[in-house]
Every structure is written in C-alpha cells, then in structure tokens.
Amino acid sequence: MAGFPWTCAQCGAVNDPVARRCGTCKGLAPGRARARALWVLLTLMVVAGVAVGGVLLFTGDSQPPSSASGPFPEYTTPALPTTETVITTANGVTPPVTPSTTTSTSADKPCPGDAARYLPGGTGTALLVAQTAKSLVTICRTPDGRIFYDGQARGQAASDDTHIMLPAQAEGGGFVAVNGDYRYQVDGGRLVVSAGSEVLSDEELTTVG
Numbered sequence: 369m370a371g372f373p374w375t376c377a378q379c380g381a382v383n384d385p386v387a388r389r390c391g392t393c394k395g396l397a398p399g400r401a402r403a404r405a406l407w408v409l410l411t412l413m414v415v416a417g418v419a420v421g422g423v424l425l426f427t428g429d430s431q432p433p434s435s436a437s438g439p440f441p442e443y444t445t446p447a448l449p450t451t452e453t454v455i456t457t458a459n460g461v462t463p464p465v466t467p468s469t470t471t472s473t474s475a476d477k478p479c480p481g482d483a484a485r486y487l488p489g490g491t492g493t494a495l496l497v498a499q500t501a502k503s504l505v506t507i508c509r510t511p512d513g514r515i516f517y518d519g520q521a522r523g524q525a526a527s528d529d530t531h532i533m534l535p536a537q538a539e540g541g542g543f544v545a546v547n548g549d550y551r552y553q554v555d556g557g558r559l560v561v562s563a564g565s566e567v568l569s570d571e572e573l574t575t576v577g
Contacts, residue, residue: 476494477493477494478491478492478494479493482520483506483516486516486518486531486533492508492516493508495507495509495543496543498554498576503520503521503559504522505520506518506520515536515537515543517534517552518531518533519531519533534546539555541556542555550563551563558570559571559573
C-alpha cells in the first residue's frame with residue numbers, strides 16, 4: 369500500500385502511507401496492526417502451552433509410587449496407649465482391700481494333764497471334758513488331727529489300773545471308741561458302755577469346766 373492513501377482501522381480516517389500511522393486517531397497501519405495481533409496471539413498460545421505443561425507435570429509427580437499396593441498408599445494404624453482401669457467408689461476413693469481372715473485356735477483348751485501325758489506327743493486340745501457318777505471322760509485331739517478317748521475312775525489318781533485311753537472317732541453328734549468287744553459312746557450328754565448287743569452302763573455326762 370506504499371504510495372497510496374489508506375484508511376485507519378480504528379477511526380476510518382484517510383491517512384498518508386508514508387507516515388504509516390493514522391494522523392487523526394494515532395492508530396497503527398492495518399498491516400502493522402495485524403502483525404501485532406498475530407504476535408500477541410502467538411505469545412498467548414505459548415504461555416498457555418507452558419501452563420498446561422506445568423499442570424500435567426505437577427499432576428504426574430503427585431501420583432503414588434508404583435510400589436504401593438492397591439489404588440491407595442499403605443497406611444499403618446498407630447498404636448494406642450494402654451490405659452489402666454481403676455475402680456473407685458462414688459466419692460472417688462479407691463476401696464481398701466479386705467485382708468483374708470483365719471480362724472484362731474488360741475481359745476482352744478489344752479487337754480488336762482492327767483490325760484495329756486498318755487497322748488502321742490504328750491499334748492493335745494480338749495474337745496470334751498465331762499464326768500459321770502463314776503468316771504471322768506476326756507476327748508482330746510492331737511496336733512496331727514487324731515482323736516482319743518480317755519476314761520478315768522473318778523476320785524482316783526490316773527494310773528494303768530484306773531485309766532484307759534483309746535483311739536476314737538467322731539460319729540453323729542458325739543464320739544465312739546472301741547476296745548475289743550467293748551464300745552464307749554459319748555453322745556447326747558450320756559456315756560453308754562456296751563459289749564456286743566449288751567449295754568453294760570448308761571450314765572449321764574456333766575460337762576466340767
């Protein structure tokens with residue numbers, strides 16, 4: 369278009385081609401305007417391409433490693449701290465531990481001396497000390513748990529002639545001792561001496577001490 373007037377693309381005024389600029393509205397000539405528009409468009413395309421490439425690169429880096437199992441990365445559940453349960457009462461005070469109790473034998477009476485000296489070991493606990501009109505009867509238990517019947521003639525010193533000691537056992541609510549055919553039964557507040565089916569004596573027992 370050199371040498372010919374041209375029309376300004378912005379304001380439509382006819383301008384001198386030698387100046388290559390609109391004298392009226394100061395716009396660029398049509399050729400230069402199109403060239404500038406193409407340059408701007410190309411620049412925008414390059415910038416957009418770089419932006420898209422950066423997004424794709426960032427997305428690729430954020431993918432989980434191929435060593436991860438399944439579609440999600442591995443996750444280990446952390447171990448929780450162990451808690452101790454404390455039982456308290458309503459007012460927040462821990463109840464005391466009740467100690468175990470044992471049965472005391474300090475109140476047990478020792479076997480009387482006249483009977484104890486005939487016991488194995490010479491000592492024992494008196495389970496019963498009683499008397500009839502003729503006899504003194506003592507039931508003793510040794511430390512190893514054995515029970516013995518001791519019968520002594522009342523009013524006489526204990527000797528081999530006036531005294532007898534026999535192994536006994538608990539039976540019903542009383543005790544029974546056997547010496548050959550003779551049976552000594554202490555039960556229900558009575559002393560019954562029998563030989564076989566014959567009752568030799570049946571006396572009332574009175575507790576002593």
